[in-house]
Amino acid sequence: MTTTEVPTDIDRDTRLALYRQVVGLRRFEERAHRLFMEGLVKGTSHLSTGMEAIAAGVAEAMRPDDLTFCTYRGHAHTLARGTPMDGVMAELLGRANGVCGGKGGSMHLTSVEHGVMGSYAIIGAHLPIANGAAWSAQLRGSGQVTVCFFGDGATNIGAFHEALNLAAVWKLPIVFVCENNLYMEYTPIGEVTAVEHPAADRAGAYGLEPIIVDGNDPDAVYLEASAAIERARAGEGPTLIEAKTYRHGGHSRADPGDYRPEEEVDAWLARDPLPMYRERLLELGIDAEELDAIEQERQDAVDAATEAAKAGPLPDPESAFTDVWADGGSSWRN
Amino acid sequence: MAELITYREAVTRAIAQEMRRDGSVVFLGEDIAAAGGVFKTTKGLLEEFGPTRVRDTPISEEAIIGAAMGAAMTGMRPIAEIMFSDFFATCWDLIAVEIAKARYMTAGQVTVPLVIRTANGGGLRFGAQHSQAVENWAMMIPGLKVVAPSTAADLIGLFAASVRDEDPVVFLEQKSLYPVKSEVPDGELVDELGTAKVVRPGDDITIVALAAMVPRALEAAEQLQQDRGISAEVIDVRSLVPLDTRTILDSVSRTTRLATVEENPRLCGWGAEIVSIVGEECFWDLDGPLTRITTPHVPLPSSDSLEDLTLPSVERIVESVAKALG
Numbered sequence: 001m002t003t004t005e006v007p008t009d010i011d012r013d014t015r016l017a018l019y020r021q022v023v024g025l026r027r028f029e030e031r032a033h034r035l036f037m038e039g040l041v042k043g044t045s046h047l048s049t050g051m052e053a054i055a056a057g058v059a060e061a062m063r064p065d066d067l068t069f070c071t072y073r074g075h076a077h078t079l080a081r082g083t084p085m086d087g088v089m090a091e092l093l094g095r096a097n098g099v100c101g102g103k104g105g106s107m108h109l110t111s112v113e114h115g116v117m118g119s120y121a122i123i124g125a126h127l128p129i130a131n132g133a134a135w136s137a138q139l140r141g142s143g144q145v146t147v148c149f150f151g152d153g154a155t156n157i158g159a160f161h162e163a164l165n166l167a168a169v170w171k172l173p174i175v176f177v178c179e180n181n182l183y184m185e186y187t188p189i190g191e192v193t194a195v196e197h198p199a200a201d202r203a204g205a206y207g208l209e210p211i212i213v214d215g216n217d218p219d220a221v222y223l224e225a226s227a228a229i230e231r232a233r234a235g236e237g238p239t240l241i242e243a244k245t246y247r248h249g250g251h252s253r254a255d256p257g258d259y260r261p262e263e264e265v266d267a268w269l270a271r272d273p274l275p276m277y278r279e280r281l282l283e284l285g286i287d288a289e290e291l292d293a294i295e296q297e298r299q300d301a302v303d304a305a306t307e308a309a310k311a312g313p314l315p316d317p318e319s320a321f322t323d324v325w326a327d328g329g330s331s332w333r334n
Numbered sequence: 335m336a337e338l339i340t341y342r343e344a345v346t347r348a349i350a351q352e353m354r355r356d357g358s359v360v361f362l363g364e365d366i367a368a369a370g371g372v373f374k375t376t377k378g379l380l381e382e383f384g385p386t387r388v389r390d391t392p393i394s395e396e397a398i399i400g401a402a403m404g405a406a407m408t409g410m411r412p413i414a415e416i417m418f419s420d421f422f423a424t425c426w427d428l429i430a431v432e433i434a435k436a437r438y439m440t441a442g443q444v445t446v447p448l449v450i451r452t453a454n455g456g457g458l459r460f461g462a463q464h465s466q467a468v469e470n471w472a473m474m475i476p477g478l479k480v481v482a483p484s485t486a487a488d489l490i491g492l493f494a495a496s497v498r499d500e501d502p503v504v505f506l507e508q509k510s511l512y513p514v515k516s517e518v519p520d521g522e523l524v525d526e527l528g529t530a531k532v533v534r535p536g537d538d539i540t541i542v543a544l545a546a547m548v549p550r551a552l553e554a555a556e557q558l559q560q561d562r563g564i565s566a567e568v569i570d571v572r573s574l575v576p577l578d579t580r581t582i583l584d585s586v587s588r589t590t591r592l593a594t595v596e597e598n599p600r601l602c603g604w605g606a607e608i609v610s611i612v613g614e615e616c617f618w619d620l621d622g623p624l625t626r627i628t629t630p631h632v633p634l635p636s637s638d639s640l641e642d643l644t645l646p647s648v649e650r651i652v653e654s655v656a657k658a659l660g
């Protein structure tokens with residue numbers, strides 16, 4: 001079994017990669033929001049604006065053949081694994097060049113080629129499924145680790161508890177990452193949960209350590225994820241990480257999020273991961289020009305992805321009838 | 335050579351046949367390993383294949399089906415047991431909303447080759463929460479294949495086909511059939527999904543049945559012949575999805591009459607779909623009303639005297655068919 005060095009400090013290249021991730025995800029989400037408001041992204045979208053450090057920090061700690069499962073709030077997690085922006089943006093616009101040919105949409109982004117095993121829109125459902133991928137890696141001896149991202153709201157659904165118990169009993173190579181952004185859709189998690197820390201306070205029930213990390217700090221997330229992934233790869237079983245964070249916008253679509261107290265929003269905006277991380281990198285002696293160049297490159301990528309998506313063809317009408325079955329079709333009778 | 339074995343023994347034989355053939359086949363469920371299954375359908379599998387491939391789980395139906403799905407998406411061919419089909423309701427999200435849709439939503443990136451096997455249906459006086467016939471639940475979900483054998487040989491062959499299929503299959507074992515013996519040929523058995531079988535040829539009416547209703551339909555056909563000179567053709571549907579409409583339509587165009595015998599409760603039972611297909615595509619060949627013989631639209635009662643009144647009986651099939659023939 002191959003094992004990676006668990007970093008205790010973070011090298012320059014990794015930090016720049018983390019920065020590139022956070023910037024790229026932020027610019028992408030801003031654009032997705034704009035395209036939604038313009039009516040080009042139809043249906044719904046759930047953004048990770050303000051929460052990018054989690055997807056970025058975890059993804060940078062993963063091996064390319066590791067697997068991720070995420071939720072309907074999954075643009076960031078899908079992109080952070082290396083899925084090209086063009087395919088993701090085109091999927092949001094319902095185009096044929098989208099990663100799912102327009103059949104998945106914002107809530108079901110998937111790119112198996114990049115280890116992105118799907119985005120799931122039923123709260124909690126993917127935790128048991130992620131277990132299955134981890135079990136498979138264990139059976140096949142592939143050394144792959146599975147990471148499963150979910151929200152604070154998922155910690156009160158049965159599947160969360162079933163999945164954590166099974167993962168612990170079977171010592172599965174899996175890392176559960178709870179993105180605690182303090183709210184479900186519109187209701188604060190604290191109002192409906194028996195414990196203060198919805199994930200970490202439940203960890204003990206499954207023989208796991210309670211781990212809370214600052215989800216707005218890419219370095220902290222990266223270090224915690226690296227250690228958890230290392231344990232999983234070494235056969236030491238699952239880890240549950242609660243990453244505290246906040247979404248800058250509303251839950252979905254055009255929700256302004258005005259059910260949240262102004263002071264709370266302000267306090268979290270002051271802890272915006274993007275400027276905070278830029279500040280840290282400057283303090284560490286990285287040139288502003290180098291960071292500016294990364295920002296420019298990411299902005300250009302988002303612009304190019306937007307153009308490619310807008311120029312993308314609509315799906316072939318025939319594709320509505322394909323891929324129900326493995327033979328490619330949808331026929332259920334002779 | 336052939337051998338008489340029970341439907342129960344056929345389950346064990348079918349799982350063992352596939353696990354011997356393919357190392358990526360793994361089996362998980364509650365009480366299936368050390369205990370050999372609550373219906374003793376999986377005895378000896380732990381001993382032969384070991385605890386890595388035959389795995390007891392906690393009472394966590396979502397965790398069981400989720401584990402099967404995730405493993406199927408990543409190169410394994412899991413068989414998951416749900417002890418009673420009634421318990422599908424506790425993991426229906428995983429079955430109907432996750433497994434069934436994964437391939438479509440991802441435009442074919444994800445394949446989910448798994449089998450969910452379960453003890454389905456009534457007849458054992460277990461009452462309303464352990465006796466439901468849920469074939470219509472599964473049949474109405476695009477993306478699920480649904481199979482329900484009536485004999486030991488069909489069970490082995492269709493199970494092998496289900497394990498080898500690239501799509502998810504809900505495999506319904508009718509639990510009152512477990513002790514029933516039937517003949518099974520030696521050697522490996524592999525059947526084909528989506529193929530119905532004419533199990534008794536006849537001329538006057540086509541009776542389409544599934545699982546435990548097949549032996550009842552056959553007995554009814556025999557009585558109809560003996561007592562009333564009515565020649566009934568009996569078709570065992572075997573596979574609801576894919577559905578072999580060809581065999582059914584061919585038969586009905588010849589006999590000009592159709593009756594379905596369904597264990598599921600009346601509304602939206604599988605027979606309704608078959609009746610509608612026959613009504614649309616075979617209408618001008620028909621000489622009589624299309625007849626559905628089903629469990630009435632009630633939860634199943636426990637008392638044997640009451641349960642026998644609700645499930646379609648041989649007598650009810652005989653009377654209904656005779657009435658349809660006028």
Ligand SMILES: Cc1ncc(C[n+]2csc(CCOP(=O)(O)OP(=O)(O)O)c2C)c(N)n1
Pocket residue numbers: 073121122123124150151152153154155179181183184185251
């Ligand atoms: C089983 C289920 N119940 C309810 C919903 C509707 N719903 C969608 S998102 C959401 C809030 C989830 O909150 P959380 O888990 O904290 O994730 P976040 O959106 O904050 O990332 C709800 C209730 C759903 N999709 N699935």
Ligand SMILES: [Mg+2]
Pocket residue numbers: 151152153179180181182183184
């Ligand atoms: Mg939340």
